[in-house]
Amino acid sequence: MLAVFVVCALFALFGLILGYSARRFRVEGDPLVDKIDAVLPQTQCGQCGFPGCRPYAEAIARGDADINQCPPGGEEGVIALADLLGVEPKPLSAEHGIEKPKSAAIIDESKCIGCTLCIQACPVDAILGAPKLMHTVIESECTGCELCVAPCPVDCIRMEPIKETLATWRWPEPKALGQ
Amino acid sequence: MNLLKLWNFHGGLHLDGHKRESSVAPLAIARIPERLIFPLQQRNGEDSQPIVAPGDRVLKGQVIARDDNPFTPPIHASSSGIVRTIEDLPLPHPSGLSGLCIVIDTDGDDVAMEFTGVADYRQCSPDELRRGIYEAGIVGLGGAAFPTSIKVAPGDHRKVDTLILNGAECEPYITCDDSLLSHYPADVLNGAKILLHILQAERCLLAVEDDMPEALAALERAKEREGFETIQLVRVPAIYPTGGEKQLISILTGREVPMRGIPADIGVVCQNVGTAAAVYNAVIRGIPLISRIVTVTGRGVKQPQNVLARIGTPLADLIHQCGGYTNEAERLVLGGPMMGFGVPTDDLPLTKSANCLLVAGRNELIGEKQSLPCIRCGACAEACPVSLLPQQLYWYSRSEQIERALDYNLFDCIECGCCDYVCPSHIPLVQHFRAAKGKAVAKRREREKADHARLRFELRQSRKEQEKRERAESARRKKETLVTGKAPEILEAIERAKLRRAEKTAPPSGNSEPIDDDKEKAISPATDAESRDISVDAGHAEKQSGDQISKAQPIPSEID
Numbered sequence: 001m002l003a004v005f006v007v008c009a010l011f012a013l014f015g016l017i018l019g020y021s022a023r024r025f026r027v028e029g030d031p032l033v034d035k036i037d038a039v040l041p042q043t044q045c046g047q048c049g050f051p052g053c054r055p056y057a058e059a060i061a062r063g064d065a066d067i068n069q070c071p072p073g074g075e076e077g078v079i080a081l082a083d084l085l086g087v088e089p090k091p092l093s094a095e096h097g098i099e100k101p102k103s104a105a106i107i108d109e110s111k112c113i114g115c116t117l118c119i120q121a122c123p124v125d126a127i128l129g130a131p132k133l134m135h136t137v138i139e140s141e142c143t144g145c146e147l148c149v150a151p152c153p154v155d156c157i158r159m160e161p162i163k164e165t166l167a168t169w170r171w172p173e174p175k176a177l178g179q
Numbered sequence: 180m181n182l183l184k185l186w187n188f189h190g191g192l193h194l195d196g197h198k199r200e201s202s203v204a205p206l207a208i209a210r211i212p213e214r215l216i217f218p219l220q221q222r223n224g225e226d227s228q229p230i231v232a233p234g235d236r237v238l239k240g241q242v243i244a245r246d247d248n249p250f251t252p253p254i255h256a257s258s259s260g261i262v263r264t265i266e267d268l269p270l271p272h273p274s275g276l277s278g279l280c281i282v283i284d285t286d287g288d289d290v291a292m293e294f295t296g297v298a299d300y301r302q303c304s305p306d307e308l309r310r311g312i313y314e315a316g317i318v319g320l321g322g323a324a325f326p327t328s329i330k331v332a333p334g335d336h337r338k339v340d341t342l343i344l345n346g347a348e349c350e351p352y353i354t355c356d357d358s359l360l361s362h363y364p365a366d367v368l369n370g371a372k373i374l375l376h377i378l379q380a381e382r383c384l385l386a387v388e389d390d391m392p393e394a395l396a397a398l399e400r401a402k403e404r405e406g407f408e409t410i411q412l413v414r415v416p417a418i419y420p421t422g423g424e425k426q427l428i429s430i431l432t433g434r435e436v437p438m439r440g441i442p443a444d445i446g447v448v449c450q451n452v453g454t455a456a457a458v459y460n461a462v463i464r465g466i467p468l469i470s471r472i473v474t475v476t477g478r479g480v481k482q483p484q485n486v487l488a489r490i491g492t493p494l495a496d497l498i499h500q501c502g503g504y505t506n507e508a509e510r511l512v513l514g515g516p517m518m519g520f521g522v523p524t525d526d527l528p529l530t531k532s533a534n535c536l537l538v539a540g541r542n543e544l545i546g547e548k549q550s551l552p553c554i555r556c557g558a559c560a561e562a563c564p565v566s567l568l569p570q571q572l573y574w575y576s577r578s579e580q581i582e583r584a585l586d587y588n589l590f591d592c593i594e595c596g597c598c599d600y601v602c603p604s605h606i607p608l609v610q611h612f613r614a615a616k617g618k619a620v621a622k623r624r625e626r627e628k629a630d631h632a633r634l635r636f637e638l639r640q641s642r643k644e645q646e647k648r649e650r651a652e653s654a655r656r657k658k659e660t661l662v663t664g665k666a667p668e669i670l671e672a673i674e675r676a677k678l679r680r681a682e683k684t685a686p687p688s689g690n691s692e693p694i695d696d697d698k699e700k701a702i703s704p705a706t707d708a709e710s711r712d713i714s715v716d717a718g719h720a721e722k723q724s725g726d727q728i729s730k731a732q733p734i735p736s737e738i739d
Contacts, residue, residue, distance in 0.1 A: 042629035044636045052636060124635040143632045166220055168624075169274040170617025174550075174610035 033061045039080045043072040044123035045145030047097045052123065060085075071097035072144070103159040104142040105149065109134050111156035118148035118157060183384070183413050186433040188426045190564045191418040192597050194351050194517075196390055201476040202354040204484035206362050209500050211258050211289055215491035216528035217281045218270050219244055219254070222324055227251050229281055235262045239291040240467055242316075243281055252316040252326050257469035257489035260285035271494075271513055271527040273520035280528070283491070294465035305331075305377045308462060315461030316468045316531075321345060321422075321451035322514065324532035327458065330450070331377050333443035339378045343431060344371055344385040346394065346452040347415050349422035350515035353535040355472040356452050358485035360387065360394035363456055364401035370455030371410050373462050378448055383410040384431050385452070388417040419517065420595045424449045426564050438591060453534075473533055475501045478540030479508030488529055494536055495525040507540035516544050517596040548605040559598035559608060565591050569598040569608050576615035581622065584615050592616075 036057035043053070048069035050056040059065035060081070067081040068090050075092060082089035092099060107118070107127075114132040126142045129135030137148075137157075149157050162168075219226040227244040231237055237256040245253035260283045268280040297303055303311075313328035333339050344367065348356045360367060371383045387395050398412055415421050415430055425436045427449065434445045442449050453471060460466045469490055476483040481502030488497055494511070498504060512519040513527075515535050529536075559569035568587060575584035589612060598608045660666045 037633070040629070041625070042632040042636065044632065052640075053633070054636075123639065124632050125639050126635075141631075141635065143628075164274075164276065166270070166272060166274065166276060166278065167224060168621075169272075169276060170621055171273070171610065171613035173614045174607040 030058075030061060033057050035084060036060050036081065039073075039077065039084060040070060041072045041077060041143075043143040043145045045072060045143070045147060047071050049096065066090075066093065068093045069096045071099050074099040101161045103144040103146075103161050104139050105137045105144070105146070105157050106160050107135055107137055108156040108158070109136060111154050113154055115153055117151040117153065121147045121151045123147060183411065183431065184433075185413070185415065186430055188429045188564055189566045190562045190597060191420065191426075192562060192600060193417075194419045194600075196417065197352045197476075198354050198357070198390060201352070201474045201483040201485055202357055202393075204482065206358050206472065207484050207486045207500065209486045209488035209492060209497065211285050211287055211489070212492045212496040213285060214263070214493070215257055215260070215283045215285060215489065216268060216493060217243060217254050217256075217283070217491045218268075218528065218530065219265075219279045219281065220270070221251060221254070221318065221531070224248070224251060226279055227254055229265050229279075231262050231281065233262050233264050236260070237262060237283060239289055240294060240469060241292055242467075243283075249313065249329060250326055252313050252318060252328065253467075254281075255316050255467040255469050256283055257491050258283070258285045259288055259290040269524065269527060271522060271530055271533065275523060296461075296463045296465035300373050300376060300462050303462075305379065308373065308377050311462055312458055314467070315457070317454065317457045317461060318468070318531050319451055320453035320457060320471055320531060320534070322518070322532050322534055324530070327450070327454055331374060331448060333378070333441075333448060337443040338446055339380045339443055339448050340382070340446045341432060341448075342371065342374055342378055342380045342383040343427060343447060343449040344383060344410075344452050344455055345422055345424070345427055345449055346385060346387040346391070347417075347422040347427055348388065348391070349417065349419045350517050350535075351419075352476050352537055353474050353515045354476075355474045355485055355534050357387075357391045357394045358474075359453055359456060359472050360391070361397045364394075364397040365405065366456040366459045367452045368398070368401055368405070368407045368410055369463065370457070370459035372407065373458055374448075374450060374455060375409060380448070381409070384413050385410055386413045386415045386421075386427055386431060388421065389414045390417045419597065420564055420593070423564065423593055423595060425593070438588065468531060471529075471531065471533075473497065473529060474535040475538070476535065477508075477512075477538040478543050479505055479510075479538030481505055490529060490531055492529045493525070494522075494527050494529060497529065497536060498525055498538065504538065505540070508538050509541050510539040510544065512537040512539060512544070517600070518594065545600070550606045551604040553604055553606060556603060558601045558603065562597040562601045564595060564597060565593060567592060569612075572615070573606065573608055573611055576611040579618075581615055581619050585619060589615055589619065 033054075037054050040053040040057060046052065048056045048065065050059055050065065056065060056070065060067060067085065067087065068078050070077050071092060073080075078092060079089045105126075112129075112134050114129060114134060116129065116131050116135070118135060119127045119129055123145060124141055124143055126138050127135055127148060128138060144159065144162075146159055149159065219229060221227070225246065225248065227246040229244045231243045236259070237243060238259045239256060241256045242253045243256050243262070263282045263284045265279060265281050267277040268282070270276060270278045270280075297311075300308060309328045309332055312331070313326070317327040318324040319327060319330065346356050346360055348354065367385070371385065375383055385398065387398070395412065395414065401407075402410070402412070413431060415427070420426055421430060424442065428442055428445075428447050429435055432445075432447060434447065436442050437444055457468045457471075461468065470487055471490060472485050472487050474483075474485050475497050480498060481504070484501055486497055486500060488500075511522050511525060513522050513533055513536060514520060516537060516539075519535065519537060553570055553573060555570060557570065560567070563569055571587050572584050572589055572592070575581070575587065576589075592609075592612050594609050594613060596609050599606070602608060656666065
């Protein structure tokens with residue numbers, strides 16, 4: 001009888017502790033979405049079929065999207081997502097695009113008519129300009145999402161691969177081990 | 180003379196010095212080359228801004244490029260001449276990338292600016308002297324080219340008690356510091372005194388290796404002549420890499436620089452002896468850093484020797500000065516055989532950080548050997564002067580587990596090459612570590628960029644939301660306006676106008692009356708109309724507004 005009583009008392013005690021800590025240490029939002037979002041390259045290009053990286057992260061967390069729909073993240077990104085979610089990595093899905101070298105948009109300023117369409121399209125406010133005035137891309141802010149290319153009525157925006165400088169250069173891998 | 184207790188560091192190697200080749204010949208003074216090349220980028224960072232244009236005449240010692248950044252000291256012309264171009268040229272860098280360079284056609288006259296030094300540096304505050312060192316373009320001459328003005332400013336929270344002058348030239352073949360100490364010992368010792376004054380430190384330890392007898396003798400003679408009581412000469416054993424900053428500090432003081440810390444954290448500042456001489460030249464003589472001693476050596480060059488050359492001299496000119504290439508010449512290496520890097524051409528300029536130009540003959544250097552699988556012998560860990568575990572780092576670097584490699588303190592690797600040298604499988608370990616470091620840095624940078632993009636995206640989203648809300652709000656207000664006829668602000672304004680008018684018309688005064696009357700008439704139609712508007716019920720239409728308003732009328736009347 002005493003044993004039953006003690007066990008019940010312990011249950012009640014633990015229940016209280018758990019109940020309290022569930023309220024006290026409650027985690028706001030969905031931590032999984034944040035973790036997935038942290039792995040995504042934040043290009044905000046929408047190639048995955050979702051309007052931005054965060055919505056894609058939410059879709060992955062819900063199970064509505066696959067992990068191989070992010071071309072800017074590339075194979076490396078797929079592997080990182082697979083590691084995070086504990087699933088098998090798979091090749092990049094071709095229908096969402098191919099992995100390209102990191103690029104930035106450049107506006108041919110002599111052709112720009114100042115229509116502001118690209119400014120409205122840019123997801124990270126990397127284009128500077130005003131109606132009927134020349135626009136330009138702030139290169140350091142450009143994520144290379146290409147969303148500004150299509151809306152341009154005079155086709156004056158092109159994507160240029162980012163040039164290697166001394167600051168971005170890194171030592172190459174040594175040649176493969178000889179067998 | 181070694182009264183100081185010497186400590187030691189883990190690992191290290193006894194290497195064949197190859198010092199005599201270049202150190203027996205007397206110091207040569209290089210001729211003025213036909214053209215001088217000055218890369219605008221000194222360390223990895225932003226380009227300095229050129230302040231001369233093609234066609235300008237420049238004098239020796241004139242500033243030709245500068246930047247506001249305290250980490251990029253100005254660049255000076257090292258001889259007089261005409262600026263030919265500012266263009267992209269290959270840089271003396273392992274990447275082989277090009278960068279903007281100022282090219283000067285020298286006139287051979289070597290006309291100098293007027294140099295004015297200070298008579299007594301003790302009258303100057305440390306800050307003034309640091310400023311002078313910055314303006315003289317002085318960077319560390321030991322190889323890393325870190326700006327000296329920053330290094331001698333450890334900050335108020337760090338108390339520096341010891342200045343170490345690094346004359347321990349541990350890498351084989353290189354003898355430029357040996358040559359400097361043998362020929363200009365007083366410059367180095369005087370420079371040390373200035374540095375001591377700047378740092379407010381008590382003592383200076385000048386370390387030379389025990390295979391540099393001429394330098395040591397010259398230093399002792401200079402000390403006998405002029406005193407220099409605060410400076411102590413120390414002979415350190417010639418073990419590679421004794422000349423590494425952290426290794427030298429631990430040999431001389433027994434203190435260890437904390438991870439991710441700087442020597443000033445443990446009260447030490449370490450400078451190359453060449454830097455001390457440059458400081459002396461800048462402060463006392465007013466001459467900026469426009470020349471340095473460089474070792475040109477190896478079996479591939481006819482007369483190996485040390486050359487006092489102008490910064491910006493093309494390497495080809497230096498080789499020419501040393502008798503040209505021998506038939507054996509095979510590889511061109513900037514720096515020593517352990518830590519230098521190969522360059523594809525001699526059409527590159529001498530930079531402030533270049534201490535050696537090694538023209539290697541056939542089989543003189545360990546070439547690219549076929550590497551074999553790691554046998555886990557552990558020789559690399561025994562040789563490592565930083566007590567790392569190179570084989571663990573190697574596994575993680577190779578298998579792209581960069582995070583794990585970081586856990587094993589990848590970034591503490593000084594890339595000295597001891598592990599490469601002892602590896603029986605000839606694995607290019609340092610190359611793997613460099614690549615892994617590069618990947619880690621690139622990854623971090625990408626992460627930072629992604630976080631930045633995320634922030635901008637979120638800000639844009641919230642701004643768009645706000646705009647949407649504002650639009651909805653203004654639409655609502657517009658609708659309200661249609662309903663009430665006028666916005667509350669306008670109604671208030673009209674009310675105020677009415678009040679004013681009432682006040683004006685109420686007290687009739689004598690003289691000004693007729694004029695007032697005229698005015699009244701002139702403005703009355705509009706105001707009358709308005710006052711009428713207000714007087715009518717809120718639901719009733721304004722005369723000026725069109726059909727829309729009249730359509731909107733039923734709603735308020737219903738409300739009414």
